[in-house]
Amino acid sequence: MDSVQKFLRTSVRRLSFLFPEHFRRKLLFEVFAPYREKELPFLGKSAFQTGQHCELQLWKSVKDPSSDPDFSNQYISPKQKSLLREIANRLYPEAKHAGYKNSITREMLSKGLPVRGACIRTDFFDVRADFILPNEGGWEILIVKASSSAKRSHVSELSFIRMVLEEAGFKIVKTGYFIINSGYYFVEGEVDPNRLFHHKDCSVETEASLGQTKEKAYRLLEILEKEKLPSRSSVKHCDHPRNCSFPNACYADDPPGDLFTLREGKEITYQLWNQGIRNLSEAEINKDFTGRQKIQIEAVRSGKEYLNSEALNAFLNKLRFPLYFLDFETINPPVPVYSRTNPFQHVPFLYSLHVLQENLIEEPKEYHYLDENVKDPRLGILESLSSQIQPGGTVIAFNDNFEKRCLKEASDAFPEYKKWYQSIEPDFIDLAKPFWDYDYYHPDQKGTTSLKTVLPVLTGADYKDLSIHAGHTANAEFLRIKTEPVNPEERSKVEADLIAYCKMDTFALILILRKLAEKLDWHPK
DSSP states (O other), X not given: OHHHHHHHHHHHHHTGGGSOHHHHHHIIIIITGGGOOTTSOOEXXXXXXXXXXXXXXXXXXXXXXXXXXXXXXXXXXXXXXXXXXXXXXXXXXXXXXXXXXXXXXXXXXXXXXXXXXXXXXXXSEEEEEXXXXXXXXXXXXXXXXXXXXXXXXXXXXXHHHHHHHHHTTOOEEEEEEEEEOTTOOBOSSSOOXXXXXXXXXXXXXXXXXXXXXXXXXXXXXXXXXXXXXXXXXXXXXXXXXXXXXXXXXXXXTSOOTTGGGSTTOHHHHHHHHHTTOOSGGGOOOOTTSOHHHHHHHHHHHHTSOEEOHHHHHHHHTTOOSSEEEEEEEEEOOSSOOSSSBOTTOOXXXXXXXXXXXXXXXXXXEEEEEEOOSSSOHHHHHHHHHHHHOOTTSEEEESSHHHHHHHHHHHHHHSGGGHHHHHHHGGGEEETTHHHHTTSEEOGGGTTOOOHHHHHHHHHSOOSTTSSOOSHHHHHHHHHHXXXXXXXXXXXXXXHHHHHHHHHHHHHHHHHHHHHHHHHHTOOOO
């Protein structure tokens, strides 16, 4: 008999288009629920959140995880998330850890005990919660988020957890989440959980959204039961094609070409897309395009670089030797590492400085400083930099607001260097500005003006031979060797890699400036 029931369920799933939606779901998830194929995945809270955004991305991330896009630049390490939970645990010392196991969680809840590291699994869903606590007449769910702002996604996540727990037979009377208080000023000693976290109660919101959450959850279950990637026409997907994480799969039958590389062109590219245009070269330039967009389209059509000689010469003429090329590497963890810092504050741990005294073609002098693990690195950086940079020259950075903010915050913490910083602050020049303004643009930039894009396009140099070749990787690697146990050999290697990466960032600025001067035949006056 079981084999017949399994066959019937499989038939309903594969011929779903033959059944009205309500009736189909009743058959799949009630009548034939016990006969669901074991290989079909459960729906967890991360998958639920993904499906809220795009059902195609949900299918790809669960059924074809090898194709996941790289989100590493948005990454907070598992160690940091674990540390946040450990600190939050001090708020509820009576709660015992269930090891994220369904059987242990259910056993503890059956005894009325407060649980942390909870997991509840049902026939279709698998959810985790940081805390499930007894509350008057039922249970309270709490989650900890590595975020400094309240988000609708937090309520959505809690609503899903609440739905699953209530389907499992647990009455939920309260839901809430903890976010990071970015205003918490950590001095020294142990982090105070009462000051690190803000608590947000969203019980009313999660209760009100339960019906919608349940409807969405079961729809997403059906998406996961499909054997092939659904067509875009049959599912909810990204609100704009340029947001797509899997364009090669989602748009295999209609490739978007280079249309969505248009700088700041979200609305206008959507209009062009709906007109059947897939490449910038096909677009007719009109008054709706910005000056930068017009430059980009003309460059794509001609295949040649664009130079605004007048603007570039004006920029270069602002330079006053000596030239100081400066770059910082920073960490910005949710849990402060250094005294006198806030959560998520960018704290520099390394700088690189290249100096040209008289002209662009001379061999630059190079200086750097890396956290020595003895004193606050901001103090070490201020001590070192103040002996190297004197007012009256030009301090060059790429997006210089970042370097200026780091120096200002460092000198606020160590006010004996405030006067020095104020003396050099007017000397800063942002090398990103000519590229941001499209005074220089090459079609190979594909609409981006980042240092990592401009450098190879303009000079042919790149970061490929370095072990570390992105700022978020430098952040993560330093935080790892700073807060986790590593052997001396590994620490030395990571430190050397960090220095090499930071030095490349400042030497890249020299290469770019030299190439611009060469193209314009510019020489310092």
